[in-house]
Amino acid sequence: MFGVGLVLVMFSLLLIRFVYLQIIKHSHYETLAENNRISIVPIVPSRGVIVDRNGEILARNYSGYTLEITPSKVPDIEALISELSLLVDITAKDRKRFKKLLAESRNFESLPIRNRLSDEEVARFAAQRYRFKGVDIKARLFREYPHRELTSHFIGYIGRINEQDMSLLEANEDATNYLGSDYIGKIGIEQSYEKILHGTTGIQRVEVDSAGREVRTISSTAPVSGNGLTLTLDVKLQAVTEQAFGNYRGAMVAIDPSNGEILAFVSKPGYDPNLFIDGIDEQSWDELSNSPDVPLNNRALRGQYPPGSTIKPFMALAGLTLGKRNASYTIKDPGYFSLPNTSHRYRDWKLDGHGSVDLFKSVVVSCDTYYYGLANELGIDNIYNFMSQFGFGKKTGIDLEGEVSGLLPSSEWKQRRHKQIWYPGDTISVGIGQGYNLVTPLQLAAATATLANNGIAHRPHLVKKIQPVPNALSNTLPNTLPEAQPAPENTPISPPASSPKINLDTEHIALVKRAMVAVTKPGGTAAGAGWGVPYVMAGKTGTAQVINIKQGEKYDEKKIDERHRDHAWFIAFAPVEQPKIALVVLVENGGHGSSTAAPIARKVLDYFMLGKIPKPLPIIKEAENATGD
């Protein structure tokens, strides 16, 4: 009877086990079975397309095949890649790029070893795929920037999501929307408008078998494609500018003064943003980052230069507005300025001086002595208060990240920064845009636009409107469509809050503008660039010193290494009566504004105003002195 006891005891044990599993722990195992069964598959939305103001495509998507490796499934990656290279073309560049991606990758994601496989390569791999565990061909949407260098500094680029991006997404509780997304905007508009461009990830709940193969779809939420962007920018104007720059390095920013729309945004040289999308290969990276031309540096947004003489129209307005000067106030220019009771001479660019100079002439011939005296009389803090109204020393608030604020000095700043009091001598060179002054081309362009717009400032911006993509375009299942998106057509970007109008006298503005027009006429410093112009343009040349010239020494362009030559500035707007464009041209090491920067501005304006495709401009004798500024 021991046998009966044994059977009963053992079967009771089984029964207890069944009760434990099927009643007590039932819900636990039910969940596990459900998790086994259901897999959540994110459906990546297609990224919004970016077009310029005329509908020209600047960033788009195309579908293609990539060969991807899931490193966590592969014991020996090197050997695997060597095997693969017998089937598809894998260059040393690809390998290096892959290594870099591997170092930055998140766990368990698959990484591309080759992009844009040809149909033949896809077929060749497909036939041999059973040999390669952890390798897959994936059909994906790729981002492409058809205008390459031309748009690099404002469109930016997307790149693979790295740990840093991920933790940022998690902090913003956006991580679920990026399930399945491999890319995120890294810089430029792609970065600053990431939320709009990315779209909403769809979710598909699929029943899967143990091998992870989909058996059927249980439910699905369609992805919502990212919204497109229409920029304020005109890519043709951009191209004309690039062409006008030739081999010069520099920046150009053109703004519609009436609304702050950026018409062109150039930083030369640019780079090909397409290189960055799947991780740039080491060689290209070295070329870009070690180039003396620093193509990765966004000069328009982040380059800081002394404004030089382009500050003079603003100084003139300060003198008029604050009552230190009027139209008829005239000085005798001996060619230098000295503070009372000192021997130090602040020299004019013209050794023997400009003779008798009033405010109008001071702008037209760019008389330094006039502004030395004016700055001294205004004092640094009055200059600071007046200039900051034009946005100097502050970020413009453009819709790009990484903007720098330049420097508008004040006595308070010097105390804070250098622990020194402000000396009266410090003020003198500020009057002609040297000294501590630093501006970005964007900042100067915005200030010029504000001046052209009679003191009404608009925040410069690159995006004109958001273009919702009709949902029909995204692949959706009809009965599970999400609620129709409240997507008003062509949502304009919230109109940038304009700062209060700067308190300026109409007469004063008119006087300064008249002087700026005269700059481009015979006798003005930009007469060459302004010759024969059929519309009325206003401008001002400027030179930003790269190296200091000692007292009593003459600046001789020919003696100076090209990289140490002065930077050339030109600010302009046209037509004067009702300005449609205000722009800034900065030519690095371009020497004088009149000889390099102004002609570029003229070509840009001719295209903008007349639709003229640029041709070499006639060279005529410049005002008084060919090297004059």
Added chain:
Amino acid sequence: MLQEIKHRLWQRMIVHIEPVLLSALALLMCISLLVIYSASGGNWDRVFGQGVNILVALVALWVAANLPLHYLMRIAVPIYIGGMLMLIGVAFFGEINNGARRWLNLGIVTIQPSEIMKIAVPLMMAWYFEKHEATLKLRNYLVATVLLLMPVLLILRQPDLGTAILIAASGFFVLFLAGLSWRIIIALGVAALASAPVLWSMLHNYQRQRILMLFDPEQDALGKGYHTIQATIAVGSGGILGKGYLNGTQSHLDFLPERTTDFIFAVYSEEFGLLGNLILLGLYLFVIARGFMITANASTYFTRLMAGSITLTFFTYAFVNMGMVSGILPVVGVPLPLVSYGGTSMVTLLLGFGMLMSIETHKKLVQT
């Protein structure tokens, strides 16, 4: 007249068939066909295959049931010796399949001698005890133990842990039923524990893994522990009433391994729940109870030992299989008796039940 002949022939045919036991077995085999249909994903070939297995096994049952007892006594020694020779043959010339040397190619057929030993070992031991019934001494138990261990060790080396355990169990039951004293059983138990390290060293790596996995299946969730985890999930998610016939997600979505064979209980349990398990346990208990009754009524020492061993071995099958699928025993290759797909085990089992019926019905004939 013809009617009469027919009737008497039929009587002759079924006189050795035990109807109560057969009904319970038939129910279990119906469950087998039902569950195999679901587990195979509606594969009729698999169902027909099992149908053929059942038919062949029923023939074996009929033959065994009609064998007179003295005949069983007579064949015990030749079968055992033949089986041992074939096991030795396997060790030297066996065909390797899935890393195990279990099969012997006899030219015409390929057979698995270890299956024969499931019957031959208890038969031989029962024969031996019958011979020495009058003068049983410790020495006899030792000899019987050697008779048991020789094939068990050979099968363990093949390696085939499941079969070795079943044969060891069947032999142990004979020893036990032959009246081996408790003290000696305990002593043997202690000896077994002491020899565990030796046995451990004899085990193949995969067998060790399986035993280790029992204690912590999660440690290798995607590797060796996968089967146990997925089977446990299947059983647990079945709940009280089950997910319904053909609705088990664990089996139909391929998460369960060996669904129609060793792990068929997981499929059954997932679809029919605790209620189904109770029915299955009940059926097994019924069969075992009937076996015990036959044992108790057995007329000779030999038949009592045989009947008890067959019944308890059947119980061992059921317990070990359900135990391993529900995660309280290591995964050893033991099928769920009469339900798992497979011809060999079906034939071996029904041969055993045929002998049980023979023991029961020939006894009646002797008495009357």
